[in-house]
Amino acid sequence: MxxxxxxxxxxxxxxxxxxxxxxxxxxxxxxxxxxxxxxxxxxxxxxxxxxxxxxxxxxxxxxxxxxxxxxxxxxxxxxxxxxxxxxxxxxxxxxxxxLPEEKLNFQKRLEEYRNSLIIYQYETEYVIQNMDTVVTDKQIDDYYKSHLKDFQLKENIVKVIYAIIDRKREDSHQLEKVFRGMFHLPDSILLDSLENYAPVMAESFSTDTNNWIPFNQVLKVIPIETYNQDIYLKNHRIIRLKDDSKIYLLKFVNFKIKDDISPKDMEANFIRQIILNKRKTEMINQLRADIFKHAIKQKEFEIY
Known part of the structure:
Protein backbone atom coordinates (compact mmCIF):
# COMPACT_ATOMS: atom_id res chain seq x y z
CA MET A 1 0.00 0.00 0.00
CA LEU A 99 -6.59 50.67 -9.49
CA PRO A 100 -7.19 54.17 -8.10
CA GLU A 101 -8.96 54.40 -4.76
CA GLU A 102 -12.25 55.66 -6.24
CA LYS A 103 -12.40 52.57 -8.49
CA LEU A 104 -12.11 50.29 -5.47
CA ASN A 105 -15.02 51.77 -3.55
CA PHE A 106 -17.97 49.49 -4.28
CA GLN A 107 -20.01 50.34 -1.20
CA LYS A 108 -22.37 52.70 -2.99
CA ARG A 109 -22.89 50.34 -5.92
CA LEU A 110 -23.46 47.39 -3.59
CA GLU A 111 -26.02 49.37 -1.62
CA GLU A 112 -27.84 50.38 -4.80
CA TYR A 113 -27.81 46.79 -6.02
CA ARG A 114 -29.14 45.53 -2.68
CA ASN A 115 -31.93 48.12 -2.73
CA SER A 116 -32.90 47.14 -6.27
CA LEU A 117 -33.04 43.47 -5.34
CA ILE A 118 -35.23 44.12 -2.30
CA ILE A 119 -37.65 46.30 -4.28
CA TYR A 120 -37.76 43.82 -7.15
CA GLN A 121 -38.50 40.93 -4.78
CA TYR A 122 -41.28 42.85 -3.01
CA GLU A 123 -42.91 43.99 -6.26
CA THR A 124 -42.70 40.47 -7.70
CA GLU A 125 -44.40 38.96 -4.64
CA TYR A 126 -47.04 41.70 -4.70
CA VAL A 127 -47.86 40.99 -8.35
CA ILE A 128 -48.02 37.22 -7.75
CA GLN A 129 -50.48 37.69 -4.90
CA ASN A 130 -52.69 40.38 -6.44
CA MET A 131 -52.64 40.34 -10.25
CA ASP A 132 -55.49 38.80 -12.23
CA THR A 133 -53.84 36.31 -14.61
CA VAL A 134 -56.98 35.41 -16.58
CA VAL A 135 -56.91 36.63 -20.18
CA THR A 136 -60.14 36.07 -22.09
CA ASP A 137 -60.49 35.18 -25.76
CA LYS A 138 -62.20 38.52 -26.33
CA GLN A 139 -59.26 40.41 -24.86
CA ILE A 140 -56.90 38.50 -27.15
CA ASP A 141 -59.16 39.12 -30.14
CA ASP A 142 -59.45 42.86 -29.37
CA TYR A 143 -55.69 43.24 -29.04
CA TYR A 144 -55.06 41.27 -32.23
CA LYS A 145 -57.47 43.38 -34.30
CA SER A 146 -56.08 46.66 -33.01
CA HIS A 147 -52.45 45.65 -33.66
CA LEU A 148 -52.63 43.82 -36.98
CA LYS A 149 -49.65 45.73 -38.37
CA ASP A 150 -47.51 44.19 -35.60
CA PHE A 151 -48.25 40.62 -36.71
CA GLN A 152 -46.64 40.42 -40.11
CA LEU A 153 -45.23 37.01 -41.01
CA LYS A 154 -41.48 36.77 -41.49
CA GLU A 155 -41.67 33.38 -43.25
CA ASN A 156 -44.12 31.07 -44.98
CA ILE A 157 -46.18 28.93 -42.64
CA VAL A 158 -48.40 25.89 -43.25
CA LYS A 159 -50.75 23.34 -41.76
CA VAL A 160 -50.12 19.90 -43.24
CA ILE A 161 -51.05 16.24 -43.10
CA TYR A 162 -48.40 13.79 -44.23
CA ALA A 163 -47.42 10.12 -44.24
CA ILE A 164 -44.09 8.46 -45.06
CA ILE A 165 -43.91 4.86 -46.30
CA ASP A 166 -40.81 2.68 -46.21
CA ARG A 167 -40.11 1.46 -49.75
CA LYS A 168 -38.29 -1.59 -48.39
CA ARG A 169 -41.58 -3.06 -47.26
CA GLU A 170 -42.84 -5.81 -49.57
CA ASP A 171 -46.30 -4.23 -49.60
CA SER A 172 -45.07 -0.66 -50.14
CA HIS A 173 -46.68 -0.49 -53.61
CA GLN A 174 -50.07 -1.50 -52.26
CA LEU A 175 -49.70 0.88 -49.32
CA GLU A 176 -48.91 3.73 -51.65
CA LYS A 177 -52.20 3.14 -53.49
CA VAL A 178 -54.13 3.02 -50.22
CA PHE A 179 -52.60 6.26 -48.96
CA ARG A 180 -53.03 8.03 -52.28
CA GLY A 181 -56.74 7.26 -52.05
CA MET A 182 -56.86 8.53 -48.48
CA PHE A 183 -55.19 11.83 -49.30
CA HIS A 184 -57.95 12.67 -51.79
CA LEU A 185 -60.63 12.28 -49.11
CA PRO A 186 -62.07 15.26 -47.22
CA ASP A 187 -59.77 16.38 -44.41
CA SER A 188 -61.92 15.05 -41.57
CA ILE A 189 -62.17 11.56 -43.13
CA LEU A 190 -58.46 11.60 -44.04
CA LEU A 191 -57.52 12.40 -40.45
CA ASP A 192 -59.66 9.57 -39.07
CA SER A 193 -58.23 7.13 -41.62
CA LEU A 194 -54.64 8.04 -40.83
CA GLU A 195 -55.22 7.80 -37.11
CA ASN A 196 -56.51 4.25 -37.62
CA TYR A 197 -54.09 2.89 -40.23
CA ALA A 198 -50.91 5.00 -40.27
CA PRO A 199 -49.52 3.72 -36.95
CA VAL A 200 -49.21 0.28 -38.56
CA MET A 201 -48.72 1.09 -42.23
CA ALA A 202 -46.58 4.24 -42.22
CA GLU A 203 -43.02 4.76 -41.08
CA SER A 204 -44.07 8.17 -39.73
CA PHE A 205 -47.03 10.52 -40.13
CA SER A 206 -48.59 13.73 -38.82
CA THR A 207 -52.24 14.64 -38.38
CA ASP A 208 -51.68 17.87 -36.44
CA THR A 209 -53.79 20.44 -38.24
CA ASN A 210 -54.22 22.69 -35.22
CA ASN A 211 -50.78 24.24 -35.22
CA TRP A 212 -49.01 26.34 -37.81
CA ILE A 213 -45.43 25.40 -38.61
CA PRO A 214 -42.79 27.06 -40.81
CA PHE A 215 -42.71 25.65 -44.33
CA ASN A 216 -38.93 25.34 -43.96
CA GLN A 217 -39.54 22.89 -41.13
CA VAL A 218 -41.63 20.71 -43.45
CA LEU A 219 -38.79 20.71 -45.99
CA LYS A 220 -36.57 19.04 -43.41
CA VAL A 221 -38.95 16.05 -43.37
CA ILE A 222 -40.34 16.01 -46.92
CA PRO A 223 -37.71 16.48 -49.69
CA ILE A 224 -39.63 19.07 -51.70
CA GLU A 225 -37.53 20.91 -54.28
CA THR A 226 -38.73 24.43 -54.91
CA TYR A 227 -37.05 27.64 -56.01
CA ASN A 228 -40.01 29.82 -55.11
CA GLN A 229 -41.98 28.79 -52.03
CA ASP A 230 -44.77 31.31 -52.62
CA ILE A 231 -45.58 29.99 -56.09
CA TYR A 232 -45.22 26.39 -54.96
CA LEU A 233 -47.67 26.78 -52.07
CA LYS A 234 -50.21 28.56 -54.25
CA ASN A 235 -50.12 25.82 -56.89
CA HIS A 236 -49.93 22.58 -54.89
CA ARG A 237 -52.52 20.98 -52.68
CA ILE A 238 -51.55 17.29 -52.59
CA ILE A 239 -48.08 16.01 -53.43
CA ARG A 240 -46.47 12.58 -53.77
CA LEU A 241 -42.70 12.15 -53.84
CA LYS A 242 -40.27 9.24 -53.89
CA ASP A 243 -36.60 8.75 -53.22
CA ASP A 244 -34.48 5.61 -52.95
CA SER A 245 -35.87 4.58 -49.57
CA LYS A 246 -39.21 6.31 -48.95
CA ILE A 247 -42.54 7.37 -50.42
CA TYR A 248 -43.89 10.73 -49.25
CA LEU A 249 -47.52 11.87 -49.35
CA LEU A 250 -48.47 15.33 -48.12
CA LYS A 251 -51.57 17.51 -48.12
CA PHE A 252 -51.52 21.25 -47.48
CA VAL A 253 -54.52 22.02 -45.27
CA ASN A 254 -53.75 25.73 -45.15
CA PHE A 255 -50.88 28.14 -45.74
CA LYS A 256 -49.88 31.76 -45.24
CA ILE A 257 -47.26 33.59 -47.26
CA LYS A 258 -44.46 35.72 -45.84
CA ASP A 259 -45.57 39.33 -45.16
CA ASP A 260 -49.20 38.21 -44.73
CA ILE A 261 -50.88 38.92 -41.40
CA SER A 262 -50.02 36.16 -38.97
CA PRO A 263 -53.04 34.02 -37.89
CA LYS A 264 -54.51 34.91 -34.52
CA ASP A 265 -54.29 31.34 -33.22
CA MET A 266 -50.56 31.39 -33.88
CA GLU A 267 -50.11 34.64 -31.92
CA ALA A 268 -52.55 33.95 -29.06
CA ASN A 269 -49.94 32.94 -26.47
CA PHE A 270 -47.73 35.88 -27.40
CA ILE A 271 -50.66 38.29 -27.10
CA ARG A 272 -51.63 36.78 -23.76
CA GLN A 273 -48.10 37.45 -22.45
CA ILE A 274 -48.20 41.04 -23.75
CA ILE A 275 -51.47 41.66 -21.90
CA LEU A 276 -50.13 40.15 -18.69
CA ASN A 277 -46.92 42.17 -18.88
CA LYS A 278 -48.96 45.34 -19.39
CA ARG A 279 -51.05 44.50 -16.33
CA LYS A 280 -47.90 43.85 -14.33
CA THR A 281 -46.36 47.18 -15.30
CA GLU A 282 -49.56 49.07 -14.51
CA MET A 283 -49.92 47.31 -11.16
CA ILE A 284 -46.34 48.10 -10.13
CA ASN A 285 -46.71 51.76 -11.16
CA GLN A 286 -49.94 51.99 -9.18
CA LEU A 287 -48.30 50.33 -6.16
CA ARG A 288 -45.46 52.87 -6.21
CA ALA A 289 -47.91 55.76 -6.54
CA ASP A 290 -50.02 54.44 -3.63
CA ILE A 291 -46.98 54.08 -1.40
CA PHE A 292 -45.95 57.65 -2.16
CA LYS A 293 -49.45 59.03 -1.53
CA HIS A 294 -49.70 57.08 1.75
CA ALA A 295 -46.31 58.41 2.88
CA ILE A 296 -47.42 61.99 2.15
CA LYS A 297 -50.64 61.49 4.09
CA GLN A 298 -48.82 59.95 7.06
CA LYS A 299 -45.98 62.49 6.86
CA GLU A 300 -43.45 59.71 6.68
CA PHE A 301 -40.84 61.79 4.83
CA GLU A 302 -39.60 65.31 4.34
CA ILE A 303 -37.64 66.89 1.51
CA TYR A 304 -35.35 69.71 2.67
Missing part, protein backbone atom coordinates in the same frame (compact mmCIF):
# COMPACT_ATOMS: atom_id res chain seq x y z
CA UNK A 2 2.79 2.41 0.93
CA UNK A 3 4.53 1.61 -2.37
CA UNK A 4 1.32 2.42 -4.28
CA UNK A 5 0.97 5.73 -2.46
CA UNK A 6 4.54 6.66 -3.25
CA UNK A 7 4.03 5.85 -6.92
CA UNK A 8 0.81 7.86 -6.94
CA UNK A 9 2.34 10.95 -5.42
CA UNK A 10 5.35 10.82 -7.72
CA UNK A 11 2.86 10.99 -10.59
CA UNK A 12 0.97 13.84 -8.99
CA UNK A 13 3.95 16.07 -8.20
CA UNK A 14 2.86 19.06 -10.29
CA UNK A 15 2.34 22.60 -8.91
CA UNK A 16 2.21 21.79 -5.20
CA UNK A 17 4.46 18.87 -4.19
CA UNK A 18 2.91 15.47 -3.62
CA UNK A 19 4.09 15.26 -0.02
CA UNK A 20 2.38 18.58 0.72
CA UNK A 21 -0.91 17.43 -0.76
CA UNK A 22 -0.66 14.20 1.20
CA UNK A 23 -0.27 16.19 4.41
CA UNK A 24 -3.16 18.40 3.36
CA UNK A 25 -5.41 15.44 2.75
CA UNK A 26 -4.51 13.83 6.07
CA UNK A 27 -5.15 17.13 7.80
CA UNK A 28 -8.59 17.44 6.21
CA UNK A 29 -9.54 13.88 7.03
CA UNK A 30 -8.47 14.10 10.66
CA UNK A 31 -9.41 17.73 11.26
CA UNK A 32 -5.83 18.47 12.40
CA UNK A 33 -4.01 21.51 10.87
CA UNK A 34 -0.52 21.15 9.43
CA UNK A 35 2.02 21.44 12.21
CA UNK A 36 5.13 23.55 12.15
CA UNK A 37 3.40 26.56 10.54
CA UNK A 38 3.72 29.93 12.27
CA UNK A 39 0.59 31.65 10.97
CA UNK A 40 -2.28 29.75 12.54
CA UNK A 41 -5.75 31.31 12.62
CA UNK A 42 -7.89 31.91 15.71
CA UNK A 43 -8.94 28.26 15.85
CA UNK A 44 -5.33 27.07 15.68
CA UNK A 45 -5.71 25.98 12.08
CA UNK A 46 -2.47 26.02 10.07
CA UNK A 47 -2.33 27.68 6.64
CA UNK A 48 -2.04 25.81 3.36
CA UNK A 49 -1.04 28.76 1.16
CA UNK A 50 -0.27 32.46 1.37
CA UNK A 51 -0.44 35.37 -1.06
CA UNK A 52 0.73 38.63 0.49
CA UNK A 53 -1.07 38.85 3.83
CA UNK A 54 -3.91 36.54 2.78
CA UNK A 55 -3.89 32.90 3.98
CA UNK A 56 -5.80 29.79 2.92
CA UNK A 57 -6.48 27.39 5.80
CA UNK A 58 -7.39 23.73 6.04
CA UNK A 59 -10.84 24.60 7.34
CA UNK A 60 -11.47 26.66 4.20
CA UNK A 61 -11.35 23.42 2.18
CA UNK A 62 -13.05 20.99 4.53
CA UNK A 63 -16.57 22.13 3.70
CA UNK A 64 -16.16 22.26 -0.07
CA UNK A 65 -14.65 18.86 -0.82
CA UNK A 66 -17.32 16.85 -2.73
CA UNK A 67 -19.01 14.32 -0.50
CA UNK A 68 -18.34 10.71 -1.40
CA UNK A 69 -15.24 11.59 -3.41
CA UNK A 70 -12.41 9.04 -3.40
CA UNK A 71 -9.07 9.84 -1.76
CA UNK A 72 -7.47 10.42 -5.14
CA UNK A 73 -10.31 12.68 -6.36
CA UNK A 74 -10.21 14.64 -3.08
CA UNK A 75 -6.47 15.19 -3.45
CA UNK A 76 -6.86 16.36 -7.04
CA UNK A 77 -9.69 18.65 -6.00
CA UNK A 78 -7.55 20.19 -3.24
CA UNK A 79 -4.63 20.72 -5.59
CA UNK A 80 -6.89 22.42 -8.14
CA UNK A 81 -8.60 24.59 -5.53
CA UNK A 82 -5.34 25.77 -3.97
CA UNK A 83 -3.85 26.63 -7.35
CA UNK A 84 -7.01 28.51 -8.33
CA UNK A 85 -7.04 30.35 -4.99
CA UNK A 86 -3.41 31.43 -5.44
CA UNK A 87 -4.02 32.67 -8.99
CA UNK A 88 -7.15 34.58 -7.92
CA UNK A 89 -5.40 36.23 -4.97
CA UNK A 90 -2.42 37.22 -7.13
CA UNK A 91 -4.74 38.81 -9.70
CA UNK A 92 -6.76 40.55 -6.99
CA UNK A 93 -3.58 41.81 -5.32
CA UNK A 94 -2.33 43.19 -8.63
CA UNK A 95 -5.66 44.90 -9.31
CA UNK A 96 -5.81 46.49 -5.86
CA UNK A 97 -2.29 47.87 -6.26
CA UNK A 98 -3.00 49.43 -9.65
Missing amino acids: QRRLNIFFRKEETGFHGWFVMMLFLAILTGIGLTGCKHKNKTGDAPLARVGDKYLYVNDLKEIIPKGASSRDSLLFCQSYINKWVHTQLLLHQAERN
